[in-house]
Amino acid sequence: MALPSWTDTKYGTMKRAALWLVTVIGEDGTFTKEDIKLAFPGISQADRRVRDLRDYGWQIDTQREDASLGQHEQRFVKQGAPVWEPGKATKASVSVTQTQRREVLAKDGHLCRSCGIAPGETYAGSYESAQLDIARRTVKQPSGGEKVELVAECNRCRVGGRGNSVDLGALLASVAKLGGLERKMLTGWVSEDKRAFSTVERLWADYRSLPAESRAQVREALSLPSV
Incomplete structure (x- = not known):
């Protein structure tokens, strides 16, 4: 089933924003507030409507969740409820006050x-x-x-x-x-x-995080056979 156009003004801003993310940005794509302004010119608080999608199960990360993002970047990680469909705009969760x-x-x-x-x-x-x-x-x-x-x-x-x-x-x-x-x-x-945690427990945790080549050096230091 073909998706509605995100430019169709019969849909509210949040629904259009959801369609814009899916069809223009794409999952794992990044965007900024400036991109939202350009996509929805003259619409106040369009960026808030994008944030509102999180209440419907959409995962949209900022630098707070993804350190690889720039200060003004956001990443569309995963689609939630298809809010543009009748009866689907039901909140998955309430925002934390x-x-x-x-x-x-x-x-x-x-x-x-x-x-x-x-x-x-x-x-x-x-x-x-x-x-x-x-x-x-x-x-x-x-x-x-x-x-x-x-x-x-x-x-x-x-x-x-x-x-x-x-x-x-x-x-x-x-x-x-x-x-x-x-x-x-x-x-x-x-x-x-x-x-x-004891010294030995901290050493074990550090050892577990090492790549195989480095783990082999630790095994050698403990006089253990290589694996």
């Missing part, structure tokens, strides 16, 4: 819950500073259903972990099976909401 954002950041200790970095901290081995935002996480409930909850996450983890879900029921079942010593260790970490 500033009040919700403040509450989530406070509850999460102003830290990324995936990697633990704080806003403004520099990522190891780079000059890039972390920014915190609010992500939606699908949590599988012990009852069998699913619930979308809000969580603080940094710009790197948001991109890498987009679409991840957590099985709370499985986690709780595993906690129930812990022995006394393991349960005591976990209780301490949860109570402090942090865990200090």
